[in-house]
Amino acid sequence: MQKVSSVILCLFAAAATLTAQARGTIRGTVSDSSGAVIPTVSVTALNVDTGTKQRAVADEAGNYTFPYLQVGNYTVSVERSGFRKSETTGVRVNVATVSDVNVTLAIATTDQSVDVTAAAPLLETNGSNLGKVVETKAITDLPLFISGGSVRSNLAFVILTPGVIGPANNPRIGGGLLDGQSEQLDGAESNSERRNDPAMNGVSVEGMEEFKVQSSGYSAEYGRTSNGVINWVTKSGTNKVHGSAFVFNRNEVFNARAALI
Structure with a gap:
């Protein structure tokens, strides 16, 4: 016992x-x-x-x-x-x-x-790691098709950070290999067990507070990666009532005509 x-x-x-x-x-x-x-x-x-x-x-x-x-x-x-x-x-x-x-x-x-x-520091001097934080304002205000890939994907903004090339659903960070990144969701590993697919891809965009992409020099607490770290944080509750909504609408009037055979 x-x-x-x-x-x-x-x-x-x-x-x-x-x-x-x-x-x-x-x-x-x-x-x-x-x-x-x-x-x-x-x-x-x-x-x-x-x-x-x-x-x-x-x-x-x-x-x-x-x-x-x-x-x-x-x-x-x-x-x-x-x-x-x-x-x-x-x-x-x-x-x-x-x-x-x-x-x-x-x-x-x-x-x-x-x-x-307080003023935001112009240079990060507290460590040797290279990384970029993308805050909630960018996630809320920017369109979700900036990097292609899945519709309304919370990975759409990854390639906006320095040293990252896409597509967003399988980015290369700091010259690393495909499928080699570590993706953390609230501190827990969120890659799929099949391979390093981002298992947290289905988390609502509205639920994301911010994320940080670390391309190199990250501390020993991060492992299982040869392609950088993407660290996501979900939103918490606040003292004010707030929310959001979205809708998908497809009008057949605007569809292209089928090719004649």
């Missing part, structure tokens, strides 16, 4: 590790206006869409990390007695990506706060 329990615990631990691949990270350092680090500071990460909060405490070097965040927009708040409260809005967390939010606290004379708006 004890062996069975141990096996079950290992399976749950492995599942949690896989799901972590579909999450993002916020990290940073808290310092004062002179550049000296401020230890044991209370830091809060608020998901603007869902209202969920995660809290952390900076270490003795002033560093904090939120390693397992759902994809979305965040507000990072930092508080410490004797300093003005700082709020950094517009922090975007993308799949398999680290967002740096370094905070400088000013000495408070009265109850004051400082609001900062």
